[in-house]
Amino acid sequence: MKILKKAKMASQKTPDTTKKSIYDLEISNLAGKPISLLEFKGKNILFVNVASQCGFTKQYKDLQTLSDTYKENLVVIGVPCNQFGGQESGDAEQIQEFCTLNFGVNFPITEKIKVKGSEQHPLYQWLTSKSLNGKKSSSVKWNFQKYLIDENGSLIDYYFSITNPISSKITKHLAK
Numbered sequence: 001m002k003i004l005k006k007a008k009m010a011s012q013k014t015p016d017t018t019k020k021s022i023y024d025l026e027i028s029n030l031a032g033k034p035i036s037l038l039e040f041k042g043k044n045i046l047f048v049n050v051a052s053q054c055g056f057t058k059q060y061k062d063l064q065t066l067s068d069t070y071k072e073n074l075v076v077i078g079v080p081c082n083q084f085g086g087q088e089s090g091d092a093e094q095i096q097e098f099c100t101l102n103f104g105v106n107f108p109i110t111e112k113i114k115v116k117g118s119e120q121h122p123l124y125q126w127l128t129s130k131s132l133n134g135k136k137s138s139s140v141k142w143n144f145q146k147y148l149i150d151e152n153g154s155l156i157d158y159y160f161s162i163t164n165p166i167s168s169k170i171t172k173h174l175a176k
Contacts, residue, residue, distance in 0.1 A: 020132060022153040025123050027079075028111045030092040035108060040075045044156075044174055045149040046165070047127060049115045049140060050078040051088035052098045056144035060103035062165040067107040069166075070174045073151065076165075078105070079123070080112040084143050088112060115140045127155065148173060 099105035113121040
């Protein structure tokens with residue numbers, strides 16, 4: 001019985017490193033309603049950790065342009081995070097209002113999450129861990145880091161904040 005108890009305790013402490021599909025993950029929108037990533041199967045997805053008070057915040061405009069230009073085969077998803085310089089301190093309502101009024105954002109914005117550290121959201125665990133995404137490991141360095149997923153749910157690559165959303169580094173994967 002002690003052996004069984006030890007095995008159970010060990011399994012509870014071990015992180016799940018089984019490769020999962022991006023479509024198995026759950027995240028909610030700003031209103032707290034679940035977003036089904038499965039509904040985006042067949043399209044590319046660009047995940048971007050966003051913040052309202054960052055030097056890169058003006059990228060919202062180009063993210064919206066990217067979303068509008070490639071709407072047939074791309075979904076941009078903004079993921080608010082307050083882990084870099086406290087630059088996303090607003091609540092859900094403030095974030096939505098800021099994005100809509102200042103940049104005309106109409107692509108999905110998720111709940112505010114942690115993209116790194118011990119409380120890292122499972123979505124970002126998948127995006128940043130080769131053992132989960134099957135492609136490569138990374139760490140989120142700052143706001144507006146981008147992760148591009150292909151139409152089958154595989155990680156294509158990630159791009160640091162300085163990469164403009166409408167850069168050919170990203171768009172070359174979208175023009176099909």
